Amino acid sequence: MMHPPAATPDPAAHPSDGVSNWNVANYLTMLRIALVPVFGWLLLADGGESDGMRIAAFAVFAVASLTDRIDGDLARARGLVTDFGKVVDPIADKALMGMALIGLSLIDEVPWWITVVILVREIGVTLLRFAVIRHGVMPASRGGKLKTALQAFAIGLFVLPLEGVLHGIAWVLMVAALVVTVVTGVDYVFRAVQLRRNSERTAARRARRRSHR
Structure with missing residues (x-):
């Protein structure tokens, strides 16, 4: 009987070993963070009424979003995965x-309740990552990557001064992003609990407790 080939392990799922934080993948991540205020200024210029500034904001947003894909691929392909990158990369995504x-909520393109739901999830997951960092680093899951992609496409369309069918497509993508955002948020909670329960730190603590009985 033929067995399916084993899945290639994701380097981001394992601790880094001797890789410098000063590498091109992390530089791209920091570039994404630096582009956040530039993007925000362009989007909010003239109260969001300037089509030219909105298009410029979209261009900056597209470049920043592209670095998210490139830095991860480079880190995996060239063995540049670092714990610093695994922590800062999702923070850069959330900042953008x-x-x-x-x-978009300030210029009345997206309702505030959608912004609040998504940001509560994003901030909550970030705090969760730091809460369990002593037990290990939680890399982005496939669901998390899908969430980021849906958010990026939806937000990109909302940033552009679109109307009609394209604006409707933006709403479909935003609703899909909202659903995946909530579902993956719950999944991260379960992953954090499992990581804490199965970590070497927890195992050592259990061993010490048994030895003192």
Whole structure:
């Protein structure tokens, strides 16, 4: 009987070993963070009424979103995965998406309740990552990557001064992003509990407790 080939392990799921934080993948991540205020300024210029500034904001947003894909691929392909990158990369994503959602709500493109739901999830997952960091690093899941892609496409369309069918497509993508955002948020909670329960730190603590009985 033929067995399916084993899945290739994701380097981001394992601790880094001797890789410098000063590498091109992390530089791209930091570039994404630096582009956040530039994007925000362009989006909010003239109260969001300038089509030219909105198009410029979209261009900056597209470049920043592209670096998210490139830095991860480079880190995996060239063995540049670092714990720093695994922590800062999702923070950079959340900063970009957070600025975009808040900006779109300020110019009345996206309802505030959608922005609040998504940001609560994003901030909650970030705090959760730091809460369990002593037990290990939680890399982005496939669901998390799908969430980021849906958010990026939806937000990109909302940033552009679109009307009609394209604006409707933006809403379909935003609703899909909202659903995936909530579902993956719950999944991260379960992953954090499992990581804490099965970590070497927890195992050592249990061993010490048994030895003192």
